[in-house]
Amino acid sequence: MNSDPRHEGPYEGKAVEEPTGIPKIVDEIVEHVEAAVEHVEHVLAPVPADASHQEPDEAEAFDSLFTRHQCEVLRDLLRLHRSLRGPQALLERAGHFTRPPFPPPPKTSDARR
């Protein structure tokens, strides 16, 4: 005889869903492990290249596309890319280097003399 009450009554002989609620103790274990992992990463993670400057995490957008290993490589490569501080087109878009205004501003009457 089956002692599981779910296998009795209307559910008898049918596939039974697992209970959906997670016991509180599991939640606590997960929190504990996450906190421990976070702590370890904080201790072991190297100081970012530009500590005072909070770089946007461009790799975050691709977390769902790549595996964990690929995401780590991507972050390393992006750090390398930023360390080279280019290219020119990006620098110009960011306002680091100006181009002459086009069309040129009208000359004043003094300048024409």
Add this chain to the structure above:
Amino acid sequence: MFLQLVTPPSTSPAAPPVTPAQNNVDSLWLYHPLQLSAIVETMWRNRGNAPSSPFVAWPADFTNLILQDTTFYAGYPFPNTGGVGLPEYQGLMPSADFIPPSQQPGIALISGNVPPTNWDHLIYAYLVENTRIFDIFAKVLEAYMFSERLETPSPATQQFLRNTEYLIYSDGLPTMVWTTASRLRRDEIANRMTWYYGMFGLDLAHAQQLSAQHPYEKPAAANRDFIPTFEAFASEVWQGIQNSKNTSGVNTTDDEAISTAARRIFDMMATRRLNGNLSREEFRAVAIMSWLHLAVMYDSPVVQDLKASASSPEMRLQKIAERVGMPAHIKTKPLLDLSQEFSFLLQSIETGAYNTPGAASLLYTLGTPIEQSAEIVIDQYSLATGRNLKASHVAVTERRTAPRLPPAPPARPNGRADRPAAA
């Protein structure tokens, strides 16, 4: 190298810079050569990959003393205000504020910490030098030194010319880490051509003209396979990019082929660089070219004095070249556009990131900065060299020979039989 010195960390278009790099460059031209030497040594000392190269820079106490010294005076004004030193930038800054050497973004301390520095790959120097920028500025210096053919340069341009002549076109101080010329290897241009050949198996486009004045030696150990291997790598990456854009059809992306080619390039470069070999030479070459590149990145004082204002670096260089009666390379635009992205791509290959197929997809997954960079390299490489990396693979095989047939019978006129020959 100087490009990384003057550019603040963030280049995000969303966040306009507090101090534009252009302002830092305007200040850079005005420094005393000793300050620039201290900057060079500091950039080297702060390099992020120090364990890979053992050469020691000037001591930090020494460079800090120079960099933080505020008494680099242009002199004292007499007789009215005697005793007060004129700062080195007195009346010379074209815009905004003068940035002292120690505050340049590449070496300024961040929360009291030393920031790690990085600079471009030797391929950057090769590509920029291919534009003939080095020869063009040599001619500009000659024109200013020996004639009055050009207009008298402004004080700011004169500062630039002084630094360019004594730091870029002269031998460095013997104690400096970037000094790579000596009595044994006097000719720096020839030295650079030797390094380019060693690393990439390539000569400069104008090598034939240079070799008469700068004979150089092609090293026996050189990466002669670099270009075929790189082209195979780039072609495979393009297959990946193409297939990422496709929604149907055969997927010919081959991660294994990408990583195999990447591994070969990695090994080639690592072999030339064993124990930090060529690191100082690369540093010097990249520093020289980035100095000259910066000079044409915007309408700098020398560009304005040469009446070479333009909307892009290649046009400025072209106009400067015309002023001194020289041609710039006709592919200057793709060469300059390629230089920084190619530098990043090769550095990323040298990290070993793509040595296994696992990370190859980063190169072609649409939208990642890595893919965008790879695509620029493939585009600009094709424009600069005329070799289309996007073309489909064509296998070269032996020409098929037609099967041998018996000789055709002689043609006979219709309705007439051959007559036997008369006896």
